[in-house]
Structure formats: C-alpha cells, structure tokens
Amino acid sequence: MKQKSIAIINSQSPYHSTNGKDALDIALIYGSFEQPVSLFFQGEGVRQLISNQAPESIKVKDYLATLSALEFYDIDNIYVCQTSLKQRSLAADFHISNATVLNESEFSNKLHEHSVILRF
C-alpha cells in the first residue's frame, strides 16, 4: 500500500489562537513516527515565520522557536505562499532557514502532491 503523505497548512497568525502550536505539535508527532509530512504557510499563517518576534513581551510562550527543531525530525519540506507574503507587504525574512517561497501555482501543485491535507 502506498504510504500516505501529509500536508499541514498553517493559516492563522501566531497568537490568534492555539492553532499554530497545535499544528506544530501534530507535525512533530507525525515526524516522530517517521511519516512524511510537509508544512505549508498561507494567509495569516505566513506571519508565524517572520523573524524578530518577541512573544515574551506579551507573556506568551515562544512556540515558534520549535519550528527550528523540525529538521531533527526530518521535516524539511516547508513551503510559504508568495502571494500571501506580498499581500501583507512581508519580506521573506524568516527565523528558520529551510523554508521555500513558492508562487501561486507552485504552491498549489505542491499541496496536491499530498494524500492527506490538514488545515489549521
């Protein structure tokens, strides 16, 4: 049976809800069971990657730092929606080094390569 690949879409800004952290926890769980998982950042979700954020100043735990741990779980497929960045006037200045910015059709095609898609 062909192994299923999982795509996790992050669509919310980092401190809007617990979605960002929940999505990351689930990605790490899949990773720890050696399941192929890719992360996608779209819409407000792209804000999770922007550097120089200081959640401690609002007394919130910095779960975003955990994004750097992904490579230790062999999660290297991290994709960012270029259109979402542009709409928000954001530069591709991320606090992780292994994210790939994709244009609209590349982003869609990449997403369609996965058999299971979860959106947070």
Place this chain on the structure above:
Amino acid sequence: MAVLHIIRTSAFNDNDLQQCLQVTNESDGLVLIDDGCYNLNHPLLIAFMTEHPSITVNIVQTHANARAITLNETDNELANNIHIIEISELPALLFNYTSSLTWQ
C-alpha cells in the same frame, strides 16, 4: 491528487475562499456548506467559475434554504452550473476525490 474543498465560511467575512481558490486546480471540486453558501454571490467565486467552467461547484440545498439563498435569484449567471446536493450525498461525493480539505 484530486481534492474536494469544503467551504464553510463566507468570503464577505474572511479570506478563506480566496486562499481556497488559490490552491484549487482543474481536478478538484468545491462544496458550499453552512455560511459558504453566501459565496454564491461573491465576485471571487463568480470570476472563478467563469474562468474554470469545468470545476464542479456543489451546494447543500438545506443550508442554502436556511439562508434564503435561491439559485435563480442571484447575480451569479453561472448558477445553473451549480450542482445542488442533499447533505446526505456528501459522504458519497467525498469518494470521488483523493482527499478533502475543509475551509473554516
């Protein structure tokens, strides 16, 4: 892999429909349920349907009725291309696609 996009929110309220349409390709399908039914009259969906006439758009009859949305009284000239379904038909519809993605 073909994706069935289940759209539950109104584009007049949030950005989900726009993000959904950005990742919808020719093999995919759309289902409007809950407040997603309001998208029938949204310019984004209307433009999308005009550009991609082969992509099936489904709408759940009871959800549209609850919101007084009738397919023959809409700005959407392509309303005739919309496939009306009962909610009970949704599980079977899912099996026509490789996966589903809910926009909520």
